[in-house]
Amino acid sequence: MPDLSSLTRCPLFAGVAHKDLDPLLTCLAGRISHHTKGAVILGAGDRPDSVGIVLDGRVYITKEDYFGNRNILTQIGPGGLFAEALACAGVEASPVGVVASEDCRILRVAYRRITNPCSESCGLHPILVQNMLRVLAQKNIALVDKLECLTRRTTQDKVMSYLVGQATRHQSNTIDIPFNRQGLADFLSVDRSSLSTELSKLQKQGKIRYHKNHFELLGT
Amino acid sequence: MPDLSSLTRCPLFAGVAHKDLDPLLTCLAGRISHHTKGAVILGAGDRPDSVGIVLDGRVYITKEDYFGNRNILTQIGPGGLFAEALACAGVEASPVGVVASEDCRILRVAYRRITNPCSESCGLHPILVQNMLRVLAQKNIALVDKLECLTRRTTQDKVMSYLVGQATRHQSNTIDIPFNRQGLADFLSVDRSSLSTELSKLQKQGKIRYHKNHFELLGT
DNA sequence: TCATGTCTGTTGGAAATACAACGTCGGAGG
């Protein structure tokens, strides 16, 4: 019996008791596959008819731009999902690729098996569907939040938009962000040194105060 | 019996026969409300526990930025959904507001009623859930596509990223885009005249050819 | 203690963008 401990961290299986996991997987016809570092798990252009779940290791989500450069969009670790939006939307050809960034173990579940209640009425499908809805919706909200930062035209506005968004979410004027400078710059799609410069300006203008990852909004 | 003709265009009710709509709505406990132009349909901070569907008229989705400016994110017409991601994600306080941009009629359906099968087993809930998954997933993909354009740092890259994305989706090197120049500039968050300038440059460089809304990619 | 590496802020020149202003084109309506 394979090690499924990562699934307890997987939002798709939230609310499913550990003892129910194994029978659920046979009901879902989940297939576990192994991949060595660098192996292509889902190729760009393939039909993404199943949801992928990372059990061990990490995978890159990649996409080619118009120059032909393969670009890393994000990295996903144990318990993480991939290709779930593509599967739910019924996309024919995946616009992105999935590549093993380390040796990894992947669980694949056919999308139809999740939504169609199984004959034995195991009763867990409604939970999975509910979870899937929540996952998609939360990702949706996160994407909109990021978009709101990126639509700003100046670096100052982008940073302030990000910080105010975080502060609103935490209901507080002091926040600890999960990025270092380079990470924040990448998130906002700006140059790191430019970001540092603009942060200094904002501090001199009395709008914010900060030290490393800790920020304080100084609204009037 | 109210006019529900807009619902045939609503992706949430795709695949539901017209004659089934009325009983389905009573089963969903859908409530129809009227709003005059400018009325607040969902206030920022309210709990979005139901999905909104525009039957007639149009609504704005608005959000305040950190200056206190109320900003219009998008406009939604007959058959369109709003607050669906917020409801599915179980958000406590809405970060956006919904305001009637014209006199309008709104149908609200409690989120739980959609996912929980009704006692009379009307059999349509699985269709609704499937539709909801598809709506969220497609919106997800659209957001990622837009993000991919906006993460580019130069206007040329943003435009090319957009055009190549559209061309890939249409499987063709010639595309008619649904924007005029100002619309495209807004979508890419750049200045309109700067966009025009960069488009000229791209044409002189022999990378694209265009006339009004019609574009042609001249890859090698 | 010293060497090393990482993270951060700063600086100056090059490049890109925003912004305002203007000319042209083509359609709508009198």
Next chain:
DNA sequence: CCTCCGACGTTGTATTTCCAACAGACATGA
């Protein structure tokens, strides 16, 4: 036919950002 008006492209200038290089702070480990 003419005028008006909006969409589009072009130009020049001010502003902003990028980019490369460097310096200081800090942690780690020999």
